[in-house]
Amino acid sequence: MIAREILDLCRMNDLGHISLTCLPADYHHHPEKIAPAADEAIRKARAEGYEHIFIGYADCGTGGMLDKVCEKHGVARIAGPHCFSFYIGNDAFDAADGDYMTTFFVTDFLARHFETFLVRPLGLDRHPELRDMYFGAYERLLFLAQTDDPELTRKASEAADFLGLAFERKMTGYGDLASALREADDLGGAEVKPNRRK
Numbered sequence: 001m002i003a004r005e006i007l008d009l010c011r012m013n014d015l016g017h018i019s020l021t022c023l024p025a026d027y028h029h030h031p032e033k034i035a036p037a038a039d040e041a042i043r044k045a046r047a048e049g050y051e052h053i054f055i056g057y058a059d060c061g062t063g064g065m066l067d068k069v070c071e072k073h074g075v076a077r078i079a080g081p082h083c084f085s086f087y088i089g090n091d092a093f094d095a096a097d098g099d100y101m102t103t104f105f106v107t108d109f110l111a112r113h114f115e116t117f118l119v120r121p122l123g124l125d126r127h128p129e130l131r132d133m134y135f136g137a138y139e140r141l142l143f144l145a146q147t148d149d150p151e152l153t154r155k156a157s158e159a160a161d162f163l164g165l166a167f168e169r170k171m172t173g174y175g176d177l178a179s180a181l182r183e184a185d186d187l188g189g190a191e192v193k194p195n196r197r198k
Contacts, residue, residue: 001025001028001083001107001109001110002056002083002109002177003020003022003056004108004109005108005109005146005174005177006018006020006056006177006181007020008174009174009177009178009181010181013178013181013182015181015185018181018185019050021041021045023037023038023041025109025113025117026117026121028060028061029121031060031061031062031063032062032065034057034060034061034062034065034066035062035065035066035068035069036069038055038057038066038069038070039069039072039073042055042069042073042075043073046073052184053073053075054075054076054077054078054180054181054184055070055075055076055077055078056077056078056177057077057078058077058078058079058080058081058082058083058085058086059080059081059082060081060082060083061082076184078176078177078180079176079180080093080176083107083177084100084105084107084144086175086176086177086180087107087144087146087172087173087174087175087176087177088144088170088172088175089172089175089176090176100142102137102138102139102140103138103139103140103141103142104135104138104140104141104142104163104165105141105142105144106141106142106143106144106156106159107143107144107146108145108146108147108149108152110156110159111143111152111153111155111156111159112152112155114155114156114158114159114162118159119162122134124162131162131163131164132164135163135164135165138163138165139165139166140160140165140166140167140168141156141159141160141163141165141166141167141168142168142169142170143156143157143160143167143168143169143170144170144172145169145170145171145172146172146173146174148171153169156169
């Protein structure tokens with residue numbers, strides 16, 4: 001889900017030596033798959049000779065299981081519970097102290113792939129009555145924009161309309177992802193970040 005952003009940051013920061021390995025983005029619908037797949041990706045990378053590995057996942061619903069994999073292999077991951085937090089900035093997200101409880105977040109990736117990543121997998125195209133079951137507790141859709149793209153803003157606004165939520169936009173850029181990638185490179189490189197490019 002953040003592969004495009006990682007590649008953009010690599011281009012902007014002259015980090016062409018970083019290679020990227022991806023896992024399917026839809027593992028975010030099945031977070032129990034993330035830690036085992038990351039474990040396998042790390043083992044494969046080590047077997048191929050990679051020494052410096054950085055995981056481009058936050059916890060993403062693994063309930064700490066991804067941290068156990070990272071600890072076992074002696075690798076780091078980007079800090080935070082999910083990408084929404086590190087795009088906002090983990091410190092700022094923590095300081096919000098529950099202000100986001102009724103907020104549904106959309107990133108550039110989710111705006112770009114709203115239909116294929118959310119609507120169809122959740123069956124909202126076939127069963128629109130499910131919308132309120134899934135999203136009835138939310139009050140607003142907050143578009144966390146990584147880029148200043150009017151087309152993505154339009155798509156995010158349409159997603160809010162589709163879900164029956166108020167629309168807000170916050171330009172976050174890459175948030176803590178940018179500094180995490182630079183720090184990983186400073187510590188010896190970053191060579192495996194399992195998120196699929198879509």
